[in-house]
Amino acid sequence: MSHAQRCAMIDPNEPKLSIVRQCKLVNVSRSSFYFEAKGESALNLELMRLIDEQFLRTPFFGSRQMTRWLCRRGRCVDRKRVRRLMRLMGLAPIYQAPRTSAANPDHKVYPYLLRGMTIDRPDQVWCADITYIPMRRGFLYLVAIMDWHSRKVLAWRLSNTMDASFCVEALQEAFATHGRPAIFNTDQGSQFTSLTFIEVLKQAQVKVSMDGKGRWMDNVFIERLWRSLKYECVYLHAPETGSQARTEIGRWIDFYNTERPHSTFDRHTPDEVYNGLDIQPIRPAAA
Numbered sequence: 001m002s003h004a005q006r007c008a009m010i011d012p013n014e015p016k017l018s019i020v021r022q023c024k025l026v027n028v029s030r031s032s033f034y035f036e037a038k039g040e041s042a043l044n045l046e047l048m049r050l051i052d053e054q055f056l057r058t059p060f061f062g063s064r065q066m067t068r069w070l071c072r073r074g075r076c077v078d079r080k081r082v083r084r085l086m087r088l089m090g091l092a093p094i095y096q097a098p099r100t101s102a103a104n105p106d107h108k109v110y111p112y113l114l115r116g117m118t119i120d121r122p123d124q125v126w127c128a129d130i131t132y133i134p135m136r137r138g139f140l141y142l143v144a145i146m147d148w149h150s151r152k153v154l155a156w157r158l159s160n161t162m163d164a165s166f167c168v169e170a171l172q173e174a175f176a177t178h179g180r181p182a183i184f185n186t187d188q189g190s191q192f193t194s195l196t197f198i199e200v201l202k203q204a205q206v207k208v209s210m211d212g213k214g215r216w217m218d219n220v221f222i223e224r225l226w227r228s229l230k231y232e233c234v235y236l237h238a239p240e241t242g243s244q245a246r247t248e249i250g251r252w253i254d255f256y257n258t259e260r261p262h263s264t265f266d267r268h269t270p271d272e273v274y275n276g277l278d279i280q281p282i283r284p285a286a287a
Helices: 003-008 019-025 042-057 063-072 079-089 165-178 195-203 216-237 242-258 270-274
Strands: 125-135 138-147 153-159 183-186 207-210
Touching (some): 042 063, 042 079, 042 125, 042 138, 042 216, 125 242, 138 165, 138 242, 153 242, 165 195, 195 207, 216 242, 242 270
Parallel strands (some): 125 183, 183 207
Antiparallel strands (some): 125 138, 138 153
16 A cells, blocks of 8 residues: 555544544555645745746756846846745755755765666665655655666655655665665655664665765666656645645656656566566766
C-alpha cells in the first residue's frame, strides 16, 4: 500500500481513535499528515511559485538574477526578499551550493563513489533528493528515493518542515519494500548527512556516496523527476491542502512508475525496467 493510500485511511473525524493513534496504526508520521500554512503573504506565495518554476529552467540563477527576472515580469521586489524566499524554498544556484538544503559543517561528508562506474542493474545505486512543493495557501517539502538504473520511485514523503525525520521514514519504507542497494547517493544537505539518516544506511551495510558541493549533475536523474512532477502534476492541480497534495502526488508517482514510458527506455516504464527488463548500462556524468 502506498503512502498516499495509507494517509487516505486516516479520518480526522473518527471519534474513537485520535489522529496520533491512526497515524501509528498505518505507519504514517504526523508531520507528513498535517499541513499547516506557513504564514507567508499571498504575494510571497505567488513569488515563490514563480521562482520555483523559473529555477527549474535556470538553476544557475542566484537571488540577484532572479530579482531582475521577476522585475521584468512586473514583480518588482527587493533582492533581500527574493534571497529570503529562495532560502526558505531550499534553492541555491548550482555554482554555489546543492539546491536542496544547506550542509551542516558538523556532519561528516562522504566521498562520491559513482565516478566512472557502470550502473547496469536495479538496486545497484539508489539516490534521494528534496524539492519544494508550492500550494495555493502554503507549501510543503517532498523527498523521494529513486533507483538510479530504472528511475523507479521507491518511496516518498511530504513534510511541512525540513528536518531529517521524513527523509529517514522514506528510506526505511524503501528498505522494507524493496530491500537494499549496494550504494546510496545524495547531495550534502543536512538531512542526508544527519546521524539518524547515515545510521540507517550503515546498519543496512549500504555504502554512502555524496555529490561534490554544487555538483547537481551528480544527481541529475532525480532532478529530471522533479521537473516532470511539477509540470505534469503540481502546477496543473495547485493543491490547497496537504491531503490534496498527497493524493495528487501519489497518483502521479504511481502513473510515472507503472504507465508513463520513460524516454531513456523507449516504450518501457520504470517498473518494467526495475522488474528485470534488459536495458543498456548507465554511466554517471564525467567529473
